[in-house]
Amino acid sequence: MPRTVMCRxxxxxxxxxxxxxxxGPKGEDIFNHISQKAWQAWLDHQTMLINEKRLNMMDxxxxxxxxxxxxxxxxxxEYDQAEGYVPPSE
Numbered sequence: 001m002p003r004t005v006m007c008r009x010x011x012x013x014x015x016x017x018x019x020x021x022x023x024g025p026k027g028e029d030i031f032n033h034i035s036q037k038a039w040q041a042w043l044d045h046q047t048m049l050i051n052e053k054r055l056n057m058m059d060x061x062x063x064x065x066x067x068x069x070x071x072x073x074x075x076x077x078e079y080d081q082a083e084g085y086v087p088p089s090e
Contacts, residue, residue, distance in 0.1 A: 052082030
């Protein structure tokens with residue numbers, strides 16, 4: 001049975017990540033409080049932000065921006081959307 005966490009974003013008990021997404025205290029915090037569903041939603045949103053805002057991941061400012069957006073997204077706070085973005089139809 002997969003381990004579950006009380007997801008900070010969705011406010012319900014959901015399957016947790018298999019391992020921390022990166023080393024350090026922030027990775028451990030995500031591992032302990034963020035579900036697989038919320039993490040996948042963040043990865044999708046992050047990809048959209050990188051593409052739509054044409055972020056250069058070699059730029060420290062862009063990486064700092066994404067870290068701030070990740071924290072907002074996963075905690076349920078207001079986070080940036082790409083202006084004019086229309087999700088693909090299914």
